[in-house]
């Protein structure tokens with residue numbers, strides 16, 4: 417669609433031109449930033465150190481030529497008891513220049529009510545038989561379960577570590593991630609392909625196509641076997657987006673990623689993540705109708721009775737999302753699409769005081785979290801949203817605390833059901849253009865590298881893409 421693509425290029429040019437100025441905003445501005453939008457993730461602010469006035473945002477949308485749709489007013493998101501308002505998008509209100517005709521059809525996707533979203537029996541057997549689910553059909557229905565797929569015992573299960581990297585505005589950040597992972601190999605196992613034995617480690621990039629100036633590095637990463645995912649065009653908080661707006665944000669990113677600038681095959685785009693982990697009911701219907709295999713925007717593991725040894729394995733959203741049902745910061749969603757996998761943004765868990773020494777830090781880290789954000793769900797159990805931004809910038813972890821937290825989170829899985837470690841990074845944080853932080857660039861990079869090396873000391877660990885984890889879950893094969 418030539419018209420849409422050229423509009424996109426103009427918008428990206430305007431966005432890129434602002435960056436050098438934004439980086440000069442003094443550090444003191446950090447304290448002034450509004451809480452909204454950085455509660456879980458604020459990758460836009462990796463580059464943009466100050467709040468953007470609403471007026472300026474409006475002006476930018478005008479300049480970018482983005483069609484503004486009337487957005488319904490939502491009730492306060494903190495109130496679980498309020499039902500999500502249902503609002504249908506009529507064909508007349510669609511920004512047709514951006515949407516393919518296919519999406520028009522999918523707006524008719526039926527929505528049905530999930531009645532047992534919060535009543536999940538985590539002990540129920542995995543919905544995946546020992547014979548697996550076979551080739552992809554888009555019709556998987558796998559309820560949340562703490563049990564490994566296929567009836568496997570935890571000791572038969574590869575201990576997956578899948579690292580995502582969001583936004584990716586800087587070429588050197590992407591190149592650093594690619595170089596780091598390409599320099600490491602998974603344990604040799606028995607040379608079994610189905611469990612990725614001895615393969616070079618890989619990661620997944622979720623690009624926001626507004627950062628197209630880094631496209632050459634995205635292309636190189638894709639060609640080197642890293643997974644490419646969709647993180648919208650404009651990286652906006654979509655809490656109030658209509659389904660049409662989500663579709664245009666997702667499809668616009670797809671359109672750019674599949675141009676020759678990046679060269680990703682459409683069939684190789686499997687995953688989507690929302691900016692700031694903000695979503696609403698429409699997000700998942702839009703992702704499903706664009707044939708994504710999985711979303712990775714919903715946090716999991718905040719439940720007080722989950723300590724990292726018994727996190728839920730990834731599941732399809734047919735039966736709802738247990739953590740969504742208890743998260744007061746998110747809309748309590750009643751209707752979910754069929755067949756869309758959730759590869760959750762799992763919480764990380766900081767070591768308790770009695771284990772601090774083992775992980776090389778002094779006692780008191782969990783008390784530190786409470787001093788900083790006592791109001792967060794899960795913080796009393798030492799949990800933090802599983803994105804590096806939240807560890808570095810939100811809870812101000814030192815490099816040893818960051819490393820200890822990732823190690824402890826992995827070790828809890830190893831002691832328990834081996835649910836995969838799915839952790840979100842931002843490649844821009846590992847460049848000298850990151851938002852100022854007291855931890856040096858070298859120490860930030862070293863914390864990530866040291867975690868990967870630590871993980872690879874365990875023979876059962878496999879560091880792979882999110883899609884590779886999903887492939888294994890759908891058709892599980894025991895380690896040999």
Ligand SMILES: [Zn+2]
Nearest residue numbers: 459582583691
């Ligand atoms: Zn992001």
